[in-house]
Amino acid sequence: ANLARLTSSPDVVLIYESGPIGAKPSVLPLSIGDGELAETADTVVPTGEIFRYWLQGGRIDVGFLGAAQVDRFGNINTTVIGDYR
Incomplete structure (x- = not known):
């Protein structure tokens, strides 16, 4: 999306x-x-509003999810690289 x-x-x-x-x-x-992202944004809203109003409200046409890791089955990890401990 940035590109x-x-x-x-x-x-x-x-x-x-x-x-x-x-x-x-x-x-x-x-x-x-x-x-x-916040410094260059037109506005910044609470995370809950992004999900409730924008995403669940059908106001977003296309979404992209970046993944820190993708395994051989196509599962994505967007949180931690390596062990959680």
Whole structure:
């Protein structure tokens, strides 16, 4: 989504589950909590609003989920790399 915004779809609105709406990061964010997302966003809303109003309300057309790890079965891990201990 970031690459599309920078190359071919400048009007795409990036929405992150951490709350930034309309973020325009100059480099790829390190995580959904990267400060540049909030600093460059048109607005920032609570995480619950992202899920209740935007996602569950059918207001998002396409979503992308980045994964820290993907196993051979296609399962994704978006939380921890390695052991949880």
